[in-house]
Amino acid sequence: MKPLSETVAIVGIGESKVGKVPEKSTLQLQSDAAYAALDDAGLTMQDIDGLITTPIRTEPWNMPCGVVASFLGVQPAYLSTLDLAGASGCAMIHHAAMAVASGQCNTVLCVAGQNLLTNKTRASAVQTMAESGAAHAQFETPYGPLVASNYALIAQRHMYEYGTTAAQMAEVAVTIRGHALLNPNAHMTKPITVQEVLDSPMITSPLKRFDCALVSDGAAAAIVTRADRARDLKQKPVRLLGQGYGLSHSYVGEAPRLTHSGAVESGRKAFAMAGVTHADIDVAQLYDCFTITVIVELEDLGFCKKGEGGAFVQGGRIALGGELPVTTHGGLLSACHPGLGGGFFHVLEGVRQLRGQAQGRQVKDAKLALVHGNGGTIAIHSTLILAA
Amino acid sequence: MTALTPLPSPNPLTEPYWQAAHQRQLKLPRCEACTKFHFYPRSACPHCGCRNLSWHAVSGNGEVYSYTVVYRAPSKSFAPEVPYVVAVVALDEGPHLMTRLTQIAPDDVRIGLRVTVDFRRMDDETTLPLFRRAGWSL
Numbered sequence A: 001m002k003p004l005s006e007t008v009a010i011v012g013i014g015e016s017k018v019g020k021v022p023e024k025s026t027l028q029l030q031s032d033a034a035y036a037a038l039d040d041a042g043l044t045m046q047d048i049d050g051l052i053t054t055p056i057r058t059e060p061w062n063m064p065c066g067v068v069a070s071f072l073g074v075q076p077a078y079l080s081t082l083d084l085a086g087a088s089g090c091a092m093i094h095h096a097a098m099a100v101a102s103g104q105c106n107t108v109l110c111v112a113g114q115n116l117l118t119n120k121t122r123a124s125a126v127q128t129m130a131e132s133g134a135a136h137a138q139f140e141t142p143y144g145p146l147v148a149s150n151y152a153l154i155a156q157r158h159m160y161e162y163g164t165t166a167a168q169m170a171e172v173a174v175t176i177r178g179h180a181l182l183n184p185n186a187h188m189t190k191p192i193t194v195q196e197v198l199d200s201p202m203i204t205s206p207l208k209r210f211d212c213a214l215v216s217d218g219a220a221a222a223i224v225t226r227a228d229r230a231r232d233l234k235q236k237p238v239r240l241l242g243q244g245y246g247l248s249h250s251y252v253g254e255a256p257r258l259t260h261s262g263a264v265e266s267g268r269k270a271f272a273m274a275g276v277t278h279a280d281i282d283v284a285q286l287y288d289c290f291t292i293t294v295i296v297e298l299e300d301l302g303f304c305k306k307g308e309g310g311a312f313v314q315g316g317r318i319a320l321g322g323e324l325p326v327t328t329h330g331g332l333l334s335a336c337h338p339g340l341g342g343g344f345f346h347v348l349e350g351v352r353q354l355r356g357q358a359q360g361r362q363v364k365d366a367k368l369a370l371v372h373g374n375g376g377t378i379a380i381h382s383t384l385i386l387a388a
Numbered sequence B: 001m002t003a004l005t006p007l008p009s010p011n012p013l014t015e016p017y018w019q020a021a022h023q024r025q026l027k028l029p030r031c032e033a034c035t036k037f038h039f040y041p042r043s044a045c046p047h048c049g050c051r052n053l054s055w056h057a058v059s060g061n062g063e064v065y066s067y068t069v070v071y072r073a074p075s076k077s078f079a080p081e082v083p084y085v086v087a088v089v090a091l092d093e094g095p096h097l098m099t100r101l102t103q104i105a106p107d108d109v110r111i112g113l114r115v116t117v118d119f120r121r122m123d124d125e126t127t128l129p130l131f132r133r134a135g136w137s138l
């Protein structure tokens, strides 16, 4: 089989309106994203013969890929519901690529998202997430951890081992908020300062309110098709150069080390497959469920040494115009976090940057983008390296 | 103290752990081949792959590997207890586990603090292992 970089391409991307969108159901949000991606590609729903989606938490869906495909009127030769938690966005692209490359189908629609904020209050969304299995039902949930507590355990240990500071974590939130302000479709619209992050309410020490992802409504979609077909479509095709998965544990309580993640493995594989180095990467769309996540990913993906992630995020290095612009659409911290689909917006932003369509937040001459998804508590990882 | 909920529902894989805890004992699975302990329970030893496993008591001693003070409870049932300390304890026998620290002010918790197991009886069937500062008892 020829490499994925020569056989498939991402040809369409689309987002629903995000933030608080009470006028749309989950299916309407997904449908809006799907049609936006089709328009972007210059395709119609009749061209779609494969569909991948993720589970949702706002409604009980028996077979999400069947529900979504049926709603959109797609008769798929390939369909799948995929769940790698926060790593699902990157994994959907890889699965779509494999389905196309194997000849199973020609054109796959990947779509995910839900009305998490409208369907639940922020408080009930937090409870749903805490009880959704991120913590072990028997050995962890009875002790009362939030999802954020699991990441707080990582942050606390990282601070202890490497001297990482609350101000460094705050810098991640501030930088990514700055990026969101340049994204017209972002949930958050006001700037924040490091001091405001540090002064925000303590949720689960050392993580404060602004160290934590949003709860949003929103959906994102992308279309993957055959490379030979991609050439005739509206947009410059974006190729999948490298890809890797990594898994270090399933639950925080059984992780041998909380400061080292499966991103080491997923990154190593993706770079090896792409045949490029870190210096070649122009922009990195890193999963940012919490500020500490970005610091650990920068280290484990190899953009800096272990323990130096805190220093790396300071001084504008991960901001637009810096050495490695990170999560340029505003991420889960400031653009949109509708649950499992959240990491998919990172993929879309990677594509947008490589096409040169990121407008006010465009990274000049971006040729290579790394996109990283993280699921569980830095447990399961999916890395993509995309090329213009 | 108010009840911690939701309580665990033991299954055939985890029953020995919860039965021991209800007898105020901490028992973990141990590999008969390499003699190492592991946790959470599995079908095979994560160290050597051997499937000959049995449950043995551990010392109940260890140290705080990491911790977080929870100020905002995940649900109403935990709300009366905030702030509380959720910790990962590294047992002297090797495995880590998640737990709650008890009988200690949140400000006094440190990584590396020596701790020992304690037990909180929740109802007629369930007892939760917690940890307190070693050498301390109220």
Ligand SMILES: [Zn+2]
Residues within 6 Å of the ligand: B031, B032, B033, B034, B035, B036, B045, B046, B047, B048, B049, B050
């Ligand atoms: Zn063994």
